[in-house]
Amino acid sequence: MVTHSAPFIVGTDLGKTFGYGHAAIHALREVNIEIHRGDFTVVVGPSGSGKSTLLNIVGGMDTATAGSLTVGDRHLTALNARELTDYRRTSVGFVFQFYNLVPNLTAVENVALAAALVMPRADATQLAGDLLDQVGLQDRKDQFPRHLSGGEMQRVAIARALAKKPGVLLCDEPSGALDSVTGAHILAQLQRTARDTQTAVVVVTHDQSLAPAADHLIVLGDGRVVEDRRHDNPPLLEEPALT
Ligand SMILES: Nc1ncnc2c1ncn2[C@@H]1O[C@H](COP(=O)(O)OP(=O)(O)O)[C@@H](O)[C@H]1O
Numbered sequence: 345m346v347t348h349s350a351p352f353i354v355g356t357d358l359g360k361t362f363g364y365g366h367a368a369i370h371a372l373r374e375v376n377i378e379i380h381r382g383d384f385t386v387v388v389g390p391s392g393s394g395k396s397t398l399l400n401i402v403g404g405m406d407t408a409t410a411g412s413l414t415v416g417d418r419h420l421t422a423l424n425a426r427e428l429t430d431y432r433r434t435s436v437g438f439v440f441q442f443y444n445l446v447p448n449l450t451a452v453e454n455v456a457l458a459a460a461l462v463m464p465r466a467d468a469t470q471l472a473g474d475l476l477d478q479v480g481l482q483d484r485k486d487q488f489p490r491h492l493s494g495g496e497m498q499r500v501a502i503a504r505a506l507a508k509k510p511g512v513l514l515c516d517e518p519s520g521a522l523d524s525v526t527g528a529h530i531l532a533q534l535q536r537t538a539r540d541t542q543t544a545v546v547v548v549t550h551d552q553s554l555a556p557a558a559d560h561l562i563v564l565g566d567g568r569v570v571e572d573r574r575h576d577n578p579p580l581l582e583e584p585a586l587t
């Protein structure tokens with residue numbers, strides 16, 4: 345993206361310490377981030393550098409032990425447990441390495457289940473079908489997860505995450521369990537999603553090769569931001585044809 349209004353996610357001096365005293369692990373230290381809607385933001389860094397911890401805090405699955413965090417008009421660091429649950433359920437989309445689909449629901453039912461959290465049942469089913477069209481699964485809507493490939497399951501998971509029309513879509517190693525071609529397709533889809541839906545798409549990966557395609561690249565090392573830069577016209581990732 346070229347123009348920028350106010351950032352959607354603002355983290356100031358975020359810290360996260362697990363444990364106490366000699367056993368304390370500082371997973372995040374003095375992390376300052378500003379993340380915008382419409383941006384494909386990529387967070388890279390070696391294993392253990394704090395990527396998942398940062399994503400979990402932004403997603404309300406964990407809480408910071410220092411600093412402040414706002415997402416949209418919510419001050420996450422001031423929410424109580426019930427408010428945080430509401431935030432996770434209604435306002436954040438998650439995509440994980442393993443797809444976590446409900447095995448006894450079809451693709452469209454999996455997506456509709458998420459949509460129904462924020463809209464009437466009939467609308468949810470309609471939207472679920474539309475989202476599966478968008479991710480290229482128009483012919484696979486009525487399949488159960490066990491009949492879908494890994495790439496197809498991940499596309500259902502993306503559709504499900506988008507069903508809440510979240511301001512932020514958080515993806516932790518979304519291509520981690522896929523072969524390289526299928527993984528590339530998923531990442532291209534996420535890059536396009538950021539632009540098309542003006543969502544703040546944040547992808548965590550240990551795969552450095554994704555870095556040039558980011559609108560915004562954040563590099564973590566040992567719990568700190570070691571690099572934070574924008575790319576004005578990053579190359580569009582190609583969506584390879586699926587066989
Ligand atoms: N629940 C936890 N309890 C204790 N230590 C944790 C916990 N979660 C993460 N850590 C530690 O915090 C650091 C960052 O972990 P993580 O955010 O998972 O890194 P990454 O996703 O970059 O691999 C690591 O040292 C990890 O062992």
Ligand SMILES: [Mg+2]
Pocket residue numbers: 395396397
């Ligand atoms: Mg991780």
